[in-house]
Amino acid sequence: MTVIRLAIAGASGRMGRMLIEAALEDEGVVVASAFDRPGTPYIGRDAGELLGAPCGVAIVDDLRAAIAAADCVIDFTRPEGTLAHLAIARELGKAMVIGTTGFDAAGKAAIAQAATDIPVVFAPNMAVGVNAVFKLLEVAARILDEGYDVEVIEAHHRFKVDAPSGTALRMGEVVARELGRDLDACAIYGREGVTGERRAETIGFSTIRGGDIVGDHTVLFAGIGERIEITHKSGSRMPYALGSLRAARFVAGRAPGLFDMQDILGLR
Template sequence: LGIPVSASAGEMFQHVDAVIDFTVPPASVEHAKIAAQFGKVLIVGTTGMNEAQTRQVAEAANKCRIVMAPNFSLGVNVAMAVVEQVAQVLDDAYDIEIVEMHHHHKIDAPSGTALGLGRAAAKGRGVVLDEVACRSRDGLVGARQRGEIGFATLRGGDVIGDHTVIFASDGERLEITHRANSRQIFAKGAVRAALWCKGRKHGLYSMKDVLGL
């Protein structure tokens, strides 16, 4: 196919304009450092990073252009923008629950996309997600706390990715759902992000920046 293959990330970075990285957190951090070294565009779709790893990627973006997002689907990113707007309008009389399902090989939970939707909802409410998130319920946990943002994680089969954000009150329920039927949507979004970076200043960007949301 004429596709170059190398065991050296540094060698590959020197000969390309942009790198699209959907790997694992330690690898993505190293790729960010190499992108900074050579001033290359880096698109990061890796999820499951801790705060220290995320900070290292952000630091690398001082010397290159990085777009980092939990999901590169255009539909998911529009859904995140909608969730933020809905959360601004519907106060905490509406309970927010986020349900996600993925294939049985996925190693992180909740998914990065579910957490991204949670951050969007929290931003709309003017709160910090880590302070209101409930990631598990088991046993006699008592009544649901007002203002909580709950997460439910399902794993099974070959599901590419289903996400639903529920706003439930005592009289109605609003659900915002996205279902991925093909992984091509992630590739198309990542390529769009890479092309968008041309001519941009060094910095850390998100798909909200790419799509102008």
């Protein structure tokens, strides 16, 4: 069995720690390097120390050396950091798994451009269950294409910096595509004041931020006399980590291209 060497970005963060924990339990991968921003308090410390399981890999701030040591970079940091890491991975010919959200159009275009030279998995949510929900939404939208109003409700912890979440936006995109709509034209992000009656073609988004909520997402199809709700709730970040490792095993060693979890799960 080929063992994939991983570089974990943002290694001292919440998601970085979860990725390291999952990787240490996966015989198909090894943590080859772990890196974080210069000045982070954990630079120089063992990447597994925060988990109570030292692994012999120190967290470093030398991005180039860390990326060079791996077959694949897994990144759940911030858009600006991810794009910097992507540029180095592209230069060095390394695969990349991107779970970061909040990219603008230019950032997404940069990822697509990099994927002409290296294999990249870019998905708003790496959890297998969430990607199953995306597929269920395709079916639901085709069936409930007349007489149902669509609303997307999402909740995350107080530290999340982008809204709506990337997962919520992808849910809206899936439904809009099946309904033959342009999400940019029909999305409503919150309501206040005298808004008038709801226009049938709109897709609404509601955002909740508070506490330590890992991630809850519901798509509501509201008709006359009935409601259909498709919901996914995350109890921890481990499903994102496990999906990311699956993505890394899929993408490492592949020809250049842009993939997402639907490709990896065979849901196209």
